[in-house]
Amino acid sequence: MDKISEKDCINEMIETIMNVARGDYSAQIKLTGKNDELDSLAMGINMMVDDIKNNIKQIEKEREKTVARTKELEANRKQLDEKVKILEKNELATLNIMEDLQRTIESLEKAEEEMKIKDNAINSSINGIVIANNTGNITYVNPSFLRMWGYKDKKEVLGKAVVKLWQMKGEYMKIIDAMRDKGGWVGELIAERADGSIFPAQVSSHLVTNEKDEIVSIMISFVDITERKKMEEQLRKLDRIKSEFLNVTSHELRTPMSAIKGYVQMVLKQTLGEITEEQKKALNVVLRNTDRLDNLIRDILDISRLESGTMKFIPEETDITKMVNEAVETMKSSAELKNIKIKTEIGEKLPNLIIDQERIKQVIINIVNNAIKFSSDGSIINVRAKKKEEDVWFEIQDFGRGIPKEKQNKIFDTFYQVDSGMDRKFGGAGLGLSISRGIVLSHGGKISLESEVGKGSTFYFSLPVKPVEDLEDRFKDIDVFGIRKEKNNLKGEKLYFSEE
Amino acid sequence: MTKIMIVDDEQDLREMIDLMMKKEGFETEMAQDGMEFLEKIDVFQPDIVTLDVMMPGLTTKEILQQLREKNNNTKIILLTVVRYSEEEKAQIIKMGNIVDYITKPFDFEELIDRVKFSLSQ
Numbered sequence: 001m002d003k004i005s006e007k008d009c010i011n012e013m014i015e016t017i018m019n020v021a022r023g024d025y026s027a028q029i030k031l032t033g034k035n036d037e038l039d040s041l042a043m044g045i046n047m048m049v050d051d052i053k054n055n056i057k058q059i060e061k062e063r064e065k066t067v068a069r070t071k072e073l074e075a076n077r078k079q080l081d082e083k084v085k086i087l088e089k090n091e092l093a094t095l096n097i098m099e100d101l102q103r104t105i106e107s108l109e110k111a112e113e114e115m116k117i118k119d120n121a122i123n124s125s126i127n128g129i130v131i132a133n134n135t136g137n138i139t140y141v142n143p144s145f146l147r148m149w150g151y152k153d154k155k156e157v158l159g160k161a162v163v164k165l166w167q168m169k170g171e172y173m174k175i176i177d178a179m180r181d182k183g184g185w186v187g188e189l190i191a192e193r194a195d196g197s198i199f200p201a202q203v204s205s206h207l208v209t210n211e212k213d214e215i216v217s218i219m220i221s222f223v224d225i226t227e228r229k230k231m232e233e234q235l236r237k238l239d240r241i242k243s244e245f246l247n248v249t250s251h252e253l254r255t256p257m258s259a260i261k262g263y264v265q266m267v268l269k270q271t272l273g274e275i276t277e278e279q280k281k282a283l284n285v286v287l288r289n290t291d292r293l294d295n296l297i298r299d300i301l302d303i304s305r306l307e308s309g310t311m312k313f314i315p316e317e318t319d320i321t322k323m324v325n326e327a328v329e330t331m332k333s334s335a336e337l338k339n340i341k342i343k344t345e346i347g348e349k350l351p352n353l354i355i356d357q358e359r360i361k362q363v364i365i366n367i368v369n370n371a372i373k374f375s376s377d378g379s380i381i382n383v384r385a386k387k388k389e390e391d392v393w394f395e396i397q398d399f400g401r402g403i404p405k406e407k408q409n410k411i412f413d414t415f416y417q418v419d420s421g422m423d424r425k426f427g428g429a430g431l432g433l434s435i436s437r438g439i440v441l442s443h444g445g446k447i448s449l450e451s452e453v454g455k456g457s458t459f460y461f462s463l464p465v466k467p468v469e470d471l472e473d474r475f476k477d478i479d480v481f482g483i484r485k486e487k488n489n490l491k492g493e494k495l496y497f498s499e500e
Numbered sequence: 501m502t503k504i505m506i507v508d509d510e511q512d513l514r515e516m517i518d519l520m521m522k523k524e525g526f527e528t529e530m531a532q533d534g535m536e537f538l539e540k541i542d543v544f545q546p547d548i549v550t551l552d553v554m555m556p557g558l559t560t561k562e563i564l565q566q567l568r569e570k571n572n573n574t575k576i577i578l579l580t581v582v583r584y585s586e587e588e589k590a591q592i593i594k595m596g597n598i599v600d601y602i603t604k605p606f607d608f609e610e611l612i613d614r615v616k617f618s619l620s621q
Contacts, residue, residue, distance in 0.1 A: 258605035259512040265608035
């Protein structure tokens with residue numbers, strides 16, 4: 001240690017104390033080296049400063065420790081918070097799982113219930129139901145099946161080949177093809193009972209596949225159609241009788257009519273001698289009523305043939321303009337009696353149609369005839385024909401008394417008359433429109449009307465430009481009168497010429 | 501004189517046509533069925549025949565077959581109650597003899613016109 005003067009020592013002491021007061025504990029007072037009181041004081045101060053320095057260090061250490069501890073505690077709290085959050089989440093998840101479970105149980109119960117209902121339905125169905133596996137062996141039959149086939153117990157049939165249930169004949173490949181291509185087959189088969197007796201059955205079968213599109217089983221449902229077949233046969237027989245009756249009646253009625261008409265015409269033409277004006281008038285009434293009766297017979301026969309699908313159509317290439325004009329021409333005289341003008345408007349470049357032109361003329365005449373009947377004197381009737389897309393549309397418009405809304409949809413029904421009193425006065429049995437509809441539908445066309453009471457009616461009908469492939473064949477597919485009937489083999493004139 | 505034969509099972513109709521034709525100046529003969537017609541045709545030798553298609557006994561087809569066997573080609577007008585398609589007409593014509601057909605009930609003048617027209621062909 002450097003030795004300094006006493007005065008310097010005191011000054012140094014003052015300075016050190018001042019530094020300590022400012023917080024600087026680094027300085028040490030230099031000793032005088034005289035080992036006197038001043039030195040002792042200086043040493044004392046130096047020791048004191050060191051002590052303070054050490055104490056402060058100790059305090060800082062403690063403080064650092066406290067800070068570290070606090071940090072540690074905060075970290076722990078955070079962890080705890082997160083754990084709480086996770087727990088909360090878990091609780092929610094648990095609740096959700098429980099709800100899901102509840103729902104699953106409910107839907108399972110529902111499915112089970114549905115299965116029970118379906119099972120009951122299959123069990124109590126009046127249809128015979130058979131389920132076979134993918135190799136065609138029976139795995140299930142319902143009680144109706146056992147009853148229909150005359151088996152006492154299902155054990156008698158389980159495991160057997162399903163095809164053994166009916167007489168296959170030529171249908172086998174047809175059924176297999178349909179099953180493969182369309183996944184099912186519907187048709188009629190001859191079923192063979194346990195005792196070997198047979199009955200006709202309506203069959204509906206389809207394949208059941210799994211998610212991988214593999215065939216799991218075959219479901220087959222049977223209905224015994226013995227009674228239906230009997231009824232159909234009876235209907236066919238009745239139909240045949242009716243058609244034969246009508247054919248014979250028609251011939252039997254028309255032959256005497258020919259005699260009446262012929263003789264009346266001969267007398268009227270005075271071939272058999274002169275007659276008076278009064279006689280002429282009387283015979284004209286006879287002639288007119290003969291024609292009316294003949295028209296009625298013709299209409300009844302037409303209806304009967306349309307109903308049974310035996311109406312004969314003779315399709316020929318037809319010039320529309322010519323046909324409409326010819327039809328209108330035949331109506332001219334009856335229109336003139338009421339001073340009614342028939343105007344025709346035929347569209348340009350109408351294509352020729354392959355139709356039975358006599359029958360279509362009959363449709364136009366029927367509608368125009370009605371229009372004349374229900375128009376007042378001096379009125380106008382418009383007859384139009386025009387091409388619209390793939391059809392030729394015909395329109396017959398009158399300004400007569402019109403048809404009430406509620407009667408418009410019945411107007412094409414057989415024997416329907418809008419106003420029976422009025423119609424009777426004008427003549428007609430209500431067959432014309434019904435026949436017209438049958439003829440138009442047979443040609444693949446449509447027929448409709450628009451009408452307002454007091455303002456008049458417009459009848460529309462269409463004929464396709466592209467002719468139906470076979471008028472008669474097509475007709476078999478259209479159930480014009482809402483009763484499905486099969487085509488009869490009519491005994492009649494046709495047979496005299498068919499090459500049997 | 502032109503000869504016409506009327507074949508119909510209906511007496512009234514037969515006699516009516518007979519009267520019509522007589523008034524038109526034809527020489528006439530009648531038959532009530534196919535059998536009688538085939539017997540009389542060789543004797544009477546008509547120029548034309550009206551033949552009803554629906555008669556008891558022989559069918560129209562059988563009558564036409566027998567005429568063919570006789571090599572008889574007398575003109576025949578059929579009396580029918582239905583109309584025929586072109587195809588059927590062709591089929592009928594192919595059988596020979598048939599020159600026309602008329603649908604019942606016909607107009608008295610129409611029948612006379614058709615008979616005269618067929619004769620002129």
